[in-house]
Amino acid sequence: MRNPIQCNQCSMQSICVPAGLVSSEIDKLDKSSREPHVYSKRDMVYSPDQPLNSLFAVKSGSVKCYTIDSEGKQQITSFHLTGDIIGMESISNGAAVTYCEAMETSMLCEIKLNRLFAQNFTGVDKNLLRLLSHRIGQRNTHYLNVVNTTAEQRVASFIMGLSDHLYEHGFSRHEFKLPMTRTDIANYLGLAVETVSRVFSSLKQKDIIDTKQSILFIQAPAELKQMAS
Amino acid sequence: MRNPIQCNQCSMQSICVPAGLVSSEIDKLDKSSREPHVYSKRDMVYSPDQPLNSLFAVKSGSVKCYTIDSEGKQQITSFHLTGDIIGMESISNGAAVTYCEAMETSMLCEIKLNRLFAQNFTGVDKNLLRLLSHRIGQRNTHYLNVVNTTAEQRVASFIMGLSDHLYEHGFSRHEFKLPMTRTDIANYLGLAVETVSRVFSSLKQKDIIDTKQSILFIQAPAELKQMAS
DNA sequence: TGCAAAACTTGATCTAGATCAAGCTGGTTA
DNA sequence: TAACCAGCTTGATCTAGATCAAGTTTTGCA
Secondary structure (H helix, E strand, O other): OEEEEOOOOOOOOOEEEEOOOOHHHHHHOOHHHHOEEEEOOOOEEEOOOOEOOEEEEEEEOEEEEEEEOOOOOEEEEEEEEOOOEEOHHHOOOOEOOOEEEEOOOEEEEEEEHHHHHHHHOOHHHHHHHHHHHHHHHHHHHHHHHHOOOOHHHHHHHHHHHHHHHHHHOOOOOOEEEOOOOHHHHHHHHOOOHHHHHHHHHHHHHOOOEEEEOOEEEEOOHHHHHHHHO | OEEEEOOOOOOOOOEEEEOOOOHHHHHHOOHHHHOEEEEOOOOEEEOOOOEOOEEEEEEEOEEEEEEEOOOOOEEEEEEEEOOOEEOHHHOOOOEOOOEEEEOOOEEEEEEEHHHHHHHHOOHHHHHHHHHHHHHHHHHHHHHHHHOOOOHHHHHHHHHHHHHHHHHHOOOOOOEEEOOOOHHHHHHHHOOOHHHHHHHHHHHHHOOOEEEEOOEEEEOOHHHHHHHHO
16 A cells, blocks of 8 residues: 655655555656645645645655634644645545644645646546545545534534435425434434434424424524534 | 436436536446446445445435444444445445445445446556545544544554554654644544543553653553554 | 334433643743 | 743543433334
């Protein structure tokens, strides 16, 4: 999975690129892709919404990626050390989705994707890449929904997620069948069944949702969204 | 991100493929790729370690993906509804990494990757895909480490993760610098700083690890691994 | 259609880890 | 070389949600 290679641009003895990108393939890239950038502690590599059509290889040092929520609370989504390649979740929308900050003096190589896309990629390739990138983003989103959140937030966010997905695929946004059991929801959200059941009951009491067998009705979407945020 | 397309193989009116795979590209695929498979409730779509060089598009119904740990405890990693494409985390090693089970009667299309790889993909493409697939797997692993685990397990697993990564990149397995603060570790693992500090102290007392400034020594790797599992 | 099993709910109690508080340590800057 | 401050540790207390317990409802199957 890893391939130590000699870097002909940097002072470093070698650069370790994990998970597939071997020397000969790196060589196909633009020369500028291999120029190392030096970041000092607390320097920002990229920030959310910044247009980004590159990956970065961590040649030395370490960085952390994090989001900042509406209340200004930081949530770290990943740490990256020497040999990691970062920025994959931004491929699907062409812009960074997290902050990426150096935790110490670090060297990163920028790997520009536009060259790759223009020269080598077929339509299927590009879209498959976007698909995988999108999934990484989804996994991050789910992680953010489970770490450092209350039971009520997790359940509200889970329901909103289903609602959004179904709406995007042509189904009703406010009335749908829950195909999974409470036990499964609890397990997925890192909660006990009883807790999920209590949150459902509480949401029903507040007239935010209602259920009839496995059919779920969202009665107050705005309030639910508020809770989920 | 989504593209409703007509399916010329199935009885379904349309199939919604999200995140990039549009009609014309699906058409490039092998005909067999478009044949729908029907799964009944509780049928298994795939199981861990089963050789897998396909993705699956959920045309109707719903599935859940889960792992089973050494103590036999099930942990759900994702739910998938109509329009989702699944199996992306298995690209990097050619075998399934989770169980995938139908939650109700469902139709899935298998999208075989070997055809794509043979015909269209360059080396860079393939390896980039593997890289992204591998990252999805890593995100799943981190999620599994944070959901339904104790503070001690999370910290032990976090340290083992760093240790493994550094060893794979030619550094010492048992003695390395922690580049991040306790506060950052806590935030990343969904714990309070004080809790992380207490776990570190407890591990030191048990002579499993030791620290000197930001240098960490793993004194009993076996015990640490045991805790992390 | 009826009955057993699975799924769900509600209440009572318990606990892992959060929060609050206060002191310690070591690294940076004047 | 002091003194400041961010980061770390330890102790005391509190609480969200787990666990335990006991029904109730729903589902699936003979």
